[in-house]
Amino acid sequence: MNRIRNKGVPAAAAALSLGLLLTGCADGGKGAGKGENDKKPTSASKPHGYVAGAEEAAEQQSRLVLGDAGSGAVTVLDLIDEETTSLGRMDKRAELVTDGRFAYANSGSGSRVFDSGAWMVDHGDHVHYYLAKTRRVGAVDGAAVAHVYSSPSLTAFTFSGGTARLVDHAQMEKGRLKPVATLEDAQRGPVVPLEGDVLVPVAGPSGDTVVEVRDRKGVKRTVLDEKCPELGPAAVTRSGVVFGCADGALFVTERKGKPRAEKIPFDQKVAENERPEAFHHRSLGSTLTAKAGEKGVWVLNVAKRDWKLIETGPVVAVNSAGEGTPLLTLDASGTLTAYETADGEKIASKDILSGAPRAKDANRSVIEVDASRAYVNDVAAKKVYEIDYNDGLRKARSFSVDISPSSMVETGR
The missing domain is CATH 2.130.10.10 (YVTN repeat-like/Quinoprotein amine dehydrogenase)
Known part of the structure; x- marks a missing residue:
């Protein structure tokens, strides 16, 4: 049975030879455009948090950068206005990673760098959210x-x-x-x-x-x-x-x-095949998740210096927005499940994907998370689903895109 969570959500919170080539460009795509001032403040009048060429927003401006490993197309999906914009191309079979603003398409020949135009600056006691033009920044070429x-x-x-x-x-x-x-x-x-x-x-x-x-x-x-x-x-x-x-x-x-x-x-001896191979977490978040081989999922609460093993069985994707929010897993059948991180109790489970993904697509499944929503890519259906993980994994929105979103990262967080 699914049950609605009423817990508080935390606030705001990838051998190179001597012949390495770094090539850059500044061609722009879609701009922030929404009220951006043409006049730049003088140094004496610049307000706190001012960033040249960017528009400051009152709330998080999330975007998803999507990559198609088959065609090489890269697209940004704005989660506020639901519009998509082409960012250019990456090498086929490249994988996207992000630092919260830039998306890096890593491949066997280097990394192509894309500016999503949405990011957050953490000042400790408060944060600033920004919008700017999306653009291709350039490439670091030469090796994997x-x-x-x-x-x-x-x-x-x-x-x-x-x-x-x-x-x-x-x-x-x-x-x-x-x-x-x-x-x-x-x-x-x-x-x-x-x-x-x-x-x-x-x-x-x-x-x-x-x-x-x-x-x-x-x-x-x-x-x-x-x-x-x-x-x-x-x-x-x-x-x-x-x-x-x-x-x-x-x-x-x-x-x-x-x-x-x-x-x-670890509070126990861990077999080599059950150690974390990659961490997944909300941008800058202090709760890290990782697959524990076929056994389940590791949850590392960095603030509490505490590891927990949740025995979910084998999963293809995992993430969590942090303490007070559920652990989210996706299995090879396309089922999304939420667990309490404190005790591993199952909260909700739903078939999310349009069908059981093919093996190669299942391995490209991603769960991205922010303060109140999760995003899951459906490669075969060319869709991205927005999930309200505090409401029984309710599918809040569905986005159809023109590419197969085989790689996905969220920025602006």
Whole structure:
């Protein structure tokens, strides 16, 4: 039986050779357009939160960036006005990831960067929401991109061959890809920016993996004391960076320029095939979810330093908006299920997709979440469904699109 939740929703809350090429362009697509001022405030009159070339909004301006792995088409779906706009093309079979504003289409030959034109700036006690023109920013070409992660200062592209390229994030916001450093020794995991520095997993003196803290030019500042054996996936939260480890997680924060690392261990021995391979979460959220092999789903509450294993059985997609909201899973039959994260109790279950997806489509299923809604892509039906996860998984809206949305990310959060 489905039951309606009346819980409060939390507030606002991815080897490159010497021949690496970064190409940029600033051709625009759909603009914010909604009341954008032509006159720029002078430096003396600029209001708090002013961003040149952007319109500030009173509420979250969510957009979905959709990619078709078959055709290479990339489209942005505005969830406010329900309009779609072409963003250009990505390499076929590319996968989209996001940092909350930019969508990165990662493939075997590099990453194409798209500005969704919607983002949030977190000032700690309050947030700002912005709209600007959508546009193709450019491409990082040369080798397979395995990971892309960002901070307000830097974006780090980690390549499958074990090198990484650091790009100035502020310049990317202006439509330019400006590299600031290339790291040649990133063989042990994803490079992740933390404030103005970067965390770089490398081989330590004894051959084990250690995490170095480097500046934006790639110069080593220090090495974290805590170890992360068999370092795996990473996630950027509101308060710091999380790395998955064989024995749990490594949580890294920075205060006044000083990094601090602590372990969040599993409370049980975990088999290798049940460890997290990728984290899924609301943008900057501190509740991380991950598949636990065929057994179920891991929920890591970073704020409480707590792991929970929810034995859901095998799933193809998982996510959660955070504490006080349900854990959402999608199985291979196309059924969406909600669970209480506290005790694993099943809240609701519904057949969401138009039919049981083909195996290749099931593996491309995604659940994106924000403060009150979830979004699920139906590749075969060329649709995206908006789900009210606090109301028995009610299908609130259905969006038909012109492409097969085999990859999907949400921005503006």
